[in-house]
Amino acid sequence: MAKNNILKDTIAIIRKDVMLEFHTREVISSMLVFALLVVVVFSFIFEPGEHEQQRIAGGVYWMALVFSGLLGLGKSMLSETSGGNLEALLLTPTSRNAIFLGKVFSNLIFMFALQAVMLPLFVILYEVNLLSDPMMLAVIAATTYGFVLLGTLFSLIASRTRTREIMLPLLLLPVLVPILLAAIQATNAMVAMSPLEDYIKWIRLIVVFDIIFTAISLVVFDPVVEE
Amino acid sequence: MLKSKLFFVIDVLAIVMIPVALWFAFFYAPLELRMGAIQKIFYFHVASAWVGFAALFVTFVCSIIFLIKRNHFSDDLAAASAGIGLLFCTVVLMTGPLWARPTWGVWWTWDPRLTTTLILWFIYAGYVFLRKFIDDPDKRGKYCAVLGIIGFFDVPIVFLSIRFWRTIHPNVVQSGGGGLHPDMRTAMFVALGAFTLLYISLANKRVRLAKLEREYYTAE
Numbered sequence: 001m002a003k004n005n006i007l008k009d010t011i012a013i014i015r016k017d018v019m020l021e022f023h024t025r026e027v028i029s030s031m032l033v034f035a036l037l038v039v040v041v042f043s044f045i046f047e048p049g050e051h052e053q054q055r056i057a058g059g060v061y062w063m064a065l066v067f068s069g070l071l072g073l074g075k076s077m078l079s080e081t082s083g084g085n086l087e088a089l090l091l092t093p094t095s096r097n098a099i100f101l102g103k104v105f106s107n108l109i110f111m112f113a114l115q116a117v118m119l120p121l122f123v124i125l126y127e128v129n130l131l132s133d134p135m136m137l138a139v140i141a142a143t144t145y146g147f148v149l150l151g152t153l154f155s156l157i158a159s160r161t162r163t164r165e166i167m168l169p170l171l172l173l174p175v176l177v178p179i180l181l182a183a184i185q186a187t188n189a190m191v192a193m194s195p196l197e198d199y200i201k202w203i204r205l206i207v208v209f210d211i212i213f214t215a216i217s218l219v220v221f222d223p224v225v226e227e
Numbered sequence: 228m229l230k231s232k233l234f235f236v237i238d239v240l241a242i243v244m245i246p247v248a249l250w251f252a253f254f255y256a257p258l259e260l261r262m263g264a265i266q267k268i269f270y271f272h273v274a275s276a277w278v279g280f281a282a283l284f285v286t287f288v289c290s291i292i293f294l295i296k297r298n299h300f301s302d303d304l305a306a307a308s309a310g311i312g313l314l315f316c317t318v319v320l321m322t323g324p325l326w327a328r329p330t331w332g333v334w335w336t337w338d339p340r341l342t343t344t345l346i347l348w349f350i351y352a353g354y355v356f357l358r359k360f361i362d363d364p365d366k367r368g369k370y371c372a373v374l375g376i377i378g379f380f381d382v383p384i385v386f387l388s389i390r391f392w393r394t395i396h397p398n399v400v401q402s403g404g405g406g407l408h409p410d411m412r413t414a415m416f417v418a419l420g421a422f423t424l425l426y427i428s429l430a431n432k433r434v435r436l437a438k439l440e441r442e443y444y445t446a447e
Contacts, residue, residue: 150377157370161360170356171374174349175381178388185392201391209384213377220376223294223369 006101009094013102017076018109027075028110035068035118039125057128058187062143062180065118069111069147070169076107077155078164096225100152100217107148115140133190135203142206143183146213150175153217156224182206234431241428244421248274248414256414268326270415274422275318276344282312282426283347283379286354290375293368299441300434302368305375306358307433311426313351319344339389346385350378364441 021027042060046052080086080103089099119140123129130136151172158167173180182202189199252270259266289305292298323341324334335341354374361367407415 153373153377157357157373160366160370161357162362163356163360167357167360171353174346174353175377177346178381178384181388181392205384205388205391212380212384216377216380220294220373224373 006095006098009098010102010105013089013094013098014106014109017102017106020079021110027072028113031068031072031110031114032117034071035064035114036121038064038067039122043125053126054128054191055188057122057126057130057191058184060126061122061130061187062183064122065111065115065144066147066173066176066180068114069151070172072110072114073107073148073151073155074158074165074168076103076110077152077159081159090226096222097218099225100156100221103156104149104152107152108145111144111148115144128191130187130191132193135196135199136187136190138203139183139186139190139206142203142210143179146179146206146210147176149210149217150213153221153224156221179206179209182209234428237424237431238428241421241424244417244424248418248421251414251417256411257408259411262330265326265329268322270418271422272319272322272326273415274418275315275322277419278422278426279312279315279319279344279347280382281423282308282315283351283375283382285430286312286375287379290372290379293372294376297365297368299438302364302372303434303437304430305372306437307430309351309354309371309375310433311429313348313355315422315426316344316348316351320348337389337393339386339393342389343382343386347378347382350374350381354378 039060042063043053046056080089086099090096119130123131151168154172154175155168158164158171161167182205186199186202186206189202248270252267256267256270258264285308286305289301289308292301293305323344327336328334354371357374358367358371361370
């Protein structure tokens with residue numbers, strides 16, 4: 001019974017977030033434009049027409065995603081805290097698990113939607129076929145999940161501080177170092193057409209990271225969600 | 228009463244042991260053949276690194292205790308330990324390049340140990356900032372405890388990831404001293420002991436200060 005409720009409540013929160021975003025499309029569209037902007041600005045690093053751009057494509061893709069993701073996470077949590085929505089949610093008999101998981105999965109949906117548009121545009125701009133290797137989908141899924149999981153946790157924390165905009169990247173980026181490095185290295189290896197055994201360790205690292213921090217988040221998020 | 232006496236003894240020992248460690252490093256330990264006097268930095272570098280990393284463990288344990296018991300002491304000690312950890316991490320990151328420049332020819336290299344220490348520094352810095360920017364003591368304790376726990380699990384994964392990354396490239400710098408002269412080892416352990424005493428002494432002062440501050444503000 002209780003388990004069923006958690007699932008139902010989680011889906012209700014995801015639906016709320018997705019519907020809200022669908023009406024305005026404010027956050028996702030601004031995230032997309034910002035991500036593209038990062039890609040364009042980063043392309044000034046190298047001379048046009050050089051192969052250099054293929055060598056660092058993975059880095060540019062993930063940095064653009066992380067920067068726009070930071071903005072999106074901050075905004076998504078701001079809409080919860082500024083209008084007192086989170087307080088209202090906590091007053092209802094909704095379980096905290098459902099609130100946390102709901103936020104994680106709605107953020108995950110936004111990040112996937114963002115990449116569904118960004119990835120083809122990136123392929124055009126950088127002339128690299130990121131999806132030539134189907135394992136890239138696994139890297140995208142696992143890395144985005146890890147980013148969103150800790151991102152949701154830290155954005156909940158950061159939204160209650162006096163300097164929330166700067167606090168989120170300050171807390172999140174150092175902790176994300178392992179999966180960012182792994183995602184960039186794996187992507188670069190795939191762009192360079194390396195065989196699977198060359199980069200499988202990076203995928204393993206991301207998966208291990210995801211498992212460890214899923215377990216830890218489920219243990220520690222309770223005091224973070226409560227008021 | 229007994230506790231304050233014990234800490235007084237530790238304070239005095241810390242003050243005495245630092246010059247003793249200096250004496251051991253400069254007069255007792257032999258001069259390194261190839262590196263010369265610059266190698267003396269090693270004793271304080273290693274001792275600071277030990278305290279810098281051990282402090283994270285103390286913060287981690289205290290964070291767990293705080294989340295379960297919600298007592299002031301564990302929060303105070305976690306905060307004190309993170310603050311001192313940041314200090315000693317800074318010392319490691321300053322003494323390292325001073326030694327690396329004449330020895331390796333570069334100030335910095337993206338070696339697993341160096342990079343992990345740098346990331347640890349950022350985690351400590353985030354922790355210290357987070358404490359500053361939350362006014363409500365209960366929230367501050369909870370959020371910082373979560374960061375303390377996540378940081379502790381993150382640091383080994385950071386180390387692992389950087390090691391993966393660097394093994395693709397030729398390893399320019401072989402870290403680890405290998406065969407250390409017995410007298411050098413003695414000097415190193417004296418420095419380790421001295422810095423550990425310093426850590427305990429500083430942590431005790433910060434915990435007491437936090438307690439006094441709280442008493443002052445609640446009395447008002």
